Amino acid sequence: MKAFRRFAKKERAARLEEVAIPNLQKNDVLVKVSHCGICGSDLHAWLNHKGYESVLPEVTFGHELSGTIVQSTVEDGKYHVGQKVVMIALQTQHDPSDPFCQNGLPQLSPRRRVQGLHLDGGMAEYIAVEEEFLLPIPEGLSMELAALTEPLSVAEHCIENRTSIQKNDRVVVSGPGIIGMLCAISARSRGAEVVVVGTEMDEDIRLSAARKLGFETIVVGPQLTPLCKQVEEKFPGGADALVEASGAPFALSEAWRSVRPNGTVTAIALYSRTIDLDLTQFLRKQIDLRTSYASSRPDYLRAFELFKNGQVNAEDLISNYQLKDAEQGFKDSENLRVMKAVLNCQK
Numbered sequence: 001m002k003a004f005r006r007f008a009k010k011e012r013a014a015r016l017e018e019v020a021i022p023n024l025q026k027n028d029v030l031v032k033v034s035h036c037g038i039c040g041s042d043l044h045a046w047l048n049h050k051g052y053e054s055v056l057p058e059v060t061f062g063h064e065l066s067g068t069i070v071q072s073t074v075e076d077g078k079y080h081v082g083q084k085v086v087m088i089a090l091q092t093q094h095d096p097s098d099p100f101c102q103n104g105l106p107q108l109s110p111r112r113r114v115q116g117l118h119l120d121g122g123m124a125e126y127i128a129v130e131e132e133f134l135l136p137i138p139e140g141l142s143m144e145l146a147a148l149t150e151p152l153s154v155a156e157h158c159i160e161n162r163t164s165i166q167k168n169d170r171v172v173v174s175g176p177g178i179i180g181m182l183c184a185i186s187a188r189s190r191g192a193e194v195v196v197v198g199t200e201m202d203e204d205i206r207l208s209a210a211r212k213l214g215f216e217t218i219v220v221g222p223q224l225t226p227l228c229k230q231v232e233e234k235f236p237g238g239a240d241a242l243v244e245a246s247g248a249p250f251a252l253s254e255a256w257r258s259v260r261p262n263g264t265v266t267a268i269a270l271y272s273r274t275i276d277l278d279l280t281q282f283l284r285k286q287i288d289l290r291t292s293y294a295s296s297r298p299d300y301l302r303a304f305e306l307f308k309n310g311q312v313n314a315e316d317l318i319s320n321y322q323l324k325d326a327e328q329g330f331k332d333s334e335n336l337r338v339m340k341a342v343l344n345c346q347k
């Protein structure tokens with residue numbers, strides 16, 4: 001089968017390779033991959049960025065996949081051949097004695113792993129997945145859109161569990177990448193009023209996609225009106241919550257200016273360097289500064305609900321590539337030419 005694989009611990013060291021269809025271990029099923037998204041973390045791993053040292057030197061990338069079960073080793077399992085599924089990306093085998101499993105936060109357990117970085121992933125014609133980490137795709141959901149379940153679950157965890165957005169909340173989403181956009185969709189689905197912030201570089205593709213999705217947008221840059229002044233015009237007194245999804249250190253360190261006293265700032269991006277932050281400014285407004293990391297099964301289930309309710313529109317978000325053009329998908333993602341690159345793994 002064909003697979004888009006990293007072949008060395010170096011920048012851009014990945015290519016399409018011909019490899020064997022994976023052998024199944026106990027409790028595994030074989031999934032014929034339909035679609036697989038290119039995630040920000042795939043991009044970091046491909047570029048061999050700091051913080052991604054744990055990624056295997058040789059591995060098939062991809063954790064945002066949808067597919068169909070073609071073989072199973074599990075007798076009387078929950079899943080059957082022909083069933084359409086998505087995979088939980090950040091995987092912690094259930095252990096009732098693990099406090100993180102007990103508290104519904106398996107994604108924070110030190111035993112966690114990411115399939116597609118720490119074992120072979122879904123940018124391939126087939127993938128072997130432990131049954132425990134599957135979720136059935138609801139009736140009527142396209143395989144293409146289902147490939148967005150993982151990133152939408154990450155946004156759902158941020159908005160539901162880590163930002164606690166309520167109806168009529170006034171929310172600023174900083175960073176119009178796919179995670180920012182999905183956070184905006186998640187917040188809006190709860191009745192929040194949302195503006196999406198980007199730079200001039202985002203204007204052509206990402207901010208215009210945000211407007212197509214019905215969001216008001218704000219452009220920031222060195223020569224432009226500061227974000228907090230633009231937010232004040234839209235949300236007098238400041239926003240109730242700001243979700244920082246851009247990964248720009250400045251956007252996080254200055255976030256306190258755009259949020260009302262007792263509001264919330266949630267960082268969901270990964271920052272490539274340490275941040276110089278004046279915490280006293282956050283403190284004097286008693287701003288609740290939080291982080292949000294990954295997601296778990298209930299977040300995936302809520303993501304399915306958002307798809308079912310028609311909250312997420314594939315055309316405005318997804319750019320399709322054939323598996324053989326995976327490298328182009330990575331390059332276009334790197335250069336911000338697409339909102340979300342998704343590989344069709346059977347073409």
Ligand SMILES: [Zn+2]
Nearest residue numbers: 039064150151
């Ligand atoms: Zn992802």
